Amino acid sequence: MISQYFGKIKNICLLTLICTLWINTGFAQDKEKIYVHSDRNDYSQGDTIWLRNYLMGDVGSGIIYTEITDKNKQLICRTLLYCPDRSLFEGYLVLPDTIPNGVYLLRAYTNYLRNYGEEAFFQKEIMVGQPNEEPIVPWDFSCGFYPEGGKLCEGLLSRVAFKAVGSDGYGTEVNGILYNRRGDKITELKSLHRGMGSFSFIPQRGMNYYVEMESNGLTKRFELPIVENGLSLMCYELRDSIHVIVKGTDEVKNKQFFVNASVDDSIVYTNSALLGRNGYRIIIPTSYFPEGIVRFTLCNDQKIQEGERLIYIFGLDKININIIPDQPAYTVHNIVSLNLEATNALGMPVEGSFSIAVTESDTIIEQTKSFNIYAYHYLSSNLKGFIEDPGWYFLDSTPERRTALDILLCTQGWRRFVYSKLFDVEKDFEVRGRVFDAFNNPAKDISVNLFEMTNFNLLGESITDQDGNFGFIGFDASDGASFMLKAIPSQKNELLRIELHKRNPKSEINLIPKARYRYSLNPDSLSVTFAKSDAPHYSLSNEDKQIDLGEITVTQKRKPSPNKLAGRYKLDGDLLQKLNFNEGMTYALKILPSPNGLPLEAQSGRGGAQFVIQRGVNFEKSSWLEVTQIPVYQVESIEIIPSIKEKNRYGSSSRGKVIVTMKNAPRKPAESNNPSVLLLNPEGYCVHREFYVPPFDVSDTMNHSDTNKPKTIYWNPSVVTNQSGKASIQFLPSHANNTSNYSIIVEGLGFKSGFGYGTGIIKPDMKLNHKIK
Missing domain, CATH: 2.170.130 (Ferric Hydroxamate Uptake Protein; Chain A, domain 1)
Known part of the structure; x- marks a missing residue:
């Protein structure tokens, strides 16, 4: 009895230690996500892209980098959205007039998200101009196979998910037959949605398996993973509960195993037991988990991970947004009023912050149903790789969609992020660097001053530490602003050199320009000119002016x-x-x-x-x-x-x-030969700019013959619903002879919880418009 008692105590302590390690790991790697609502997805050269960036997570970043890149990841344009209190990240990007037609990538990230690589960035495609003709590629396809829990275990019922992808990069429908190495037919298989499907069988010891699969008239052979021994993990939902089944081959019977469930890398459930001959079943109510993806992890008695499975929990976080126009049709002389109502899954009102776009695009509604803030937050941002039409899985709760979602989690549901070098959370603009003396040694106790160059105001002073480090954080840096760093010598004739810290030595994303100076040990060669600057520091006039400054x-x-x-x-x-x-x-x-x-x-x-x-x-x-x-x-x-x-x-x-x-027109200065002085032209944040809405009293003077219709009629990045879940906006239709429907897109989040989107259409009153014309 005593030995059994101490054995139980030992197991409890071991389980507590493991859970503590798991929990610490989860909380040590806080996550954040970004979703970008743009006014539309198709643009012309020179257009303005209006943006509202939604930052989710508790990391605390205050700066979001938003940019356009081409298919080769060459930067086209970039802006910085800055919001210290993280309440509203809004701004715009202006496309160059010379940008070629084609598909481009709109992406957004914070400095902290760079820890997890580009897969953690928000990314979506936009079209500029007319699409280019793509070269015809000979048809081909490939297929991957993903045993549930991670591996095929001999003698145990195994479910295998598969995904077939065509040479165009999209899922392709397939059908096939599973054979063993002797050519015996085991089972037939067929894709359910976008090339994905699943099948089940019992693999045998020492047997290899393959699938002959056909797509668009092409038949190919694919080998399945090898059969192994060890632990097996299966999960499924039944009657508002998650059933977790752990089985194993003879080698792991009567040995301890560990199961934990995590949400966003935070442990929410743990269990441990000895594996019996018939396996082990765990039943957990779905109400135990928040809405979203739950990751179940299985470890053996050596604490080595053997299996992983993702399950989606449906909850009440989806916000339904109802858009109610004040009139069924519009004319050029009528102000359009839209009433918004936001409710949760129980029909209760939701207070929240939303963005709204009214456009003439006839495709934006279907695009939004396919890709929106709800589907991105709960699905796309948690999986690896490109997810086709993520919004499709949430259009309703039919068994077909739920089964397809479960298969998606089996195929693309491995751990998304690999944590590497830590980058700091970027809450404010900052500049950090080091000061060196003439012999390239760190200069300590040196005063470094930061000036803004418009009015030459001293913003702050930093004293270098024993390693010559200095830093400034929290200063205002709007787009186009210039700053100067000046190292003050502590001794006469002392030569100093300033060097800025690199933001990311391994990344191609350059967030702070390199220092611009030429260094010489000869004091006589120093110059008082500044580094290159694009902005004049004073207002110039052609007339002579005299200012008496007193005595x-x-x-x-x-x-x-x-x-x-x-x-x-x-x-x-x-x-x-x-x-x-x-x-x-x-x-x-x-x-x-x-x-x-x-x-x-x-x-x-x-x-x-x-x-x-x-x-x-x-x-x-x-x-x-x-x-x-x-x-x-x-x-x-x-x-x-x-x-x-x-x-x-x-x-x-x-x-x-x-x-x-x-000088009448001040010339841009040459690069400074003085290494103790640096001019900084960092990327400043996007200055607030309102979307222009015509005043309501000018409709009578509008040019009704104008046929050059704008694509974005109205944009508002900050619409707040009240305690009743309601808000209203107004705008003026732009053209008298417009026959296009107006598409309305609303996206956003609740102040307490939940994400959602809404769509609507308002139509022109053809008879009234004809009379006006």
Whole structure:
């Protein structure tokens, strides 16, 4: 009795340890998913693609990368959707005017999803222009066989799923016969849906099996997996319960096995027992599991996984969206009002956030039934490979669809993600890097400043650690914004170099541009020009402008230079960029050389010189700080006037003047030779832009003869239903002589739970439209 008692205690402790390891593994690998609702799936060159990205999961990412690639995965365009509170990721992509006709891939991902490879990205096809003619490929097909639970066990009833795929990449219907190696017919088989089907038989020890299969007049032979010994796993649903049957060959009888059930890699059920001669049956109510895919895993007494099976649990999470127009038909003069009602499977109202598109596309409704947020979240995003028509499995609950879904899970239901190198969750924009000295050693305790280049504001300071690392996170980076990093030497004449961290050394997806600088150990070769920038930093004008900045005190007298002209001192722009200076300054008025070689210092104060800005700078509130932050490459010349002799030209003053002449059209600067200064042009987030809806009071002035009909009539990425599950929107039909139906697509999620979509059609009133015409 005592030995049996301690034996039970040992088994309980072992099971607890294994479950703890499984649970820790599940929770350590949090998942997130992205679904993209676009206004439609077919576009023309130059069109705008309107986007609402739905981010699911508790990882906490705040940035979503959304892009268009061609069939060779070459990037066409990309935008960053940024939302720190993760409430609404919306934006747009503009297709180039020169993009060729063809099929392209719209995909979206976060930095964290890159841990799991491109298969974890959201991906769907879009059409641009007219489809290209595809080359004719000789017909062929292949077929894969997938024993339930992972393997064929000798002497045990085995169910085998199969999937046949044609040379066009899509499932093809097949029929065939199973034979053993002696040529004896075992059973017939036939596909049920899109080339997928299943059959059952009892494999015998030492026997090999093959299938002769026919599709479109072509017959081929395929070998089945070899027969093995060990554990067998079978699962099926019966009367609102999941039946899990564990059997095994003689070698594993009376040995312990372990079964666990997981949802999104989180353990929700565990069991362990000794395998008897007749196997072991576990019955679990379906109400024990949330809606979606449940993964059952079987391990032997050595904790080695021997089988895996996926089961789909239908629940109450599907949101039904009813679209009710206020009128059966529309005319150009009538505002169309749409009332939305969102309810769950029990008919209860659902509060949620949805996006709506009204288009003239005649195919978008069928496309949405085939591919939508519900089918993607619960099915496509959890399986490996391309899923044909995933929405078909959820159109109703007939036995045919449920059986087809079960076969799909058997064929494409192996573990989808392989976790590798960890990439951080990207909640905000960030820049990280290292600072090195002239001998390529990490420079610690160095101050690195981050400036935004539009107004030259200091955004923050970071002090390097003992390894020279620094970082900035959480700064505003809209699309087109430029930033500058500046490493401040701790000692005079100290040479520093900034190097940005690579975001993903193994990935071809480059999220932060490479640093742009040329490094030299010779301080005399340093330049004050910036790295390449596409955006001007000041508003330029063709008219000369003068701004009196008040009294400035010049604390040192400048040594006469060869640029002395007409009694004043002048520094040309070219000379400014060749001056040698110690601290790597980049601002024009901070590099005027004084007799001792240090930069000229200028301070506001009584009795000082006046500063005058000529040509091209509009300051709302002029200040000494703004003047000192003018970049060198925008300065044509700087003149220092020590006396009153130039007052007729530049205005009266007895204090002397500093004349800064700006270039009419500032040239883009050359790449910086100063390694302690880096200009950053990161991909900024997509700036909010409203979909244009014509005002309701302009319908009488519309050009009714216009036949160039837009394809997207109305787009709203944020429609929120109230406590009653209701919302309403309004829009104006675009064309008087329009005879096209308007297709309405609504997709979204509930605030508490659930996903859903709705479709609708509104038709033109042909008689009224004819009268208007």
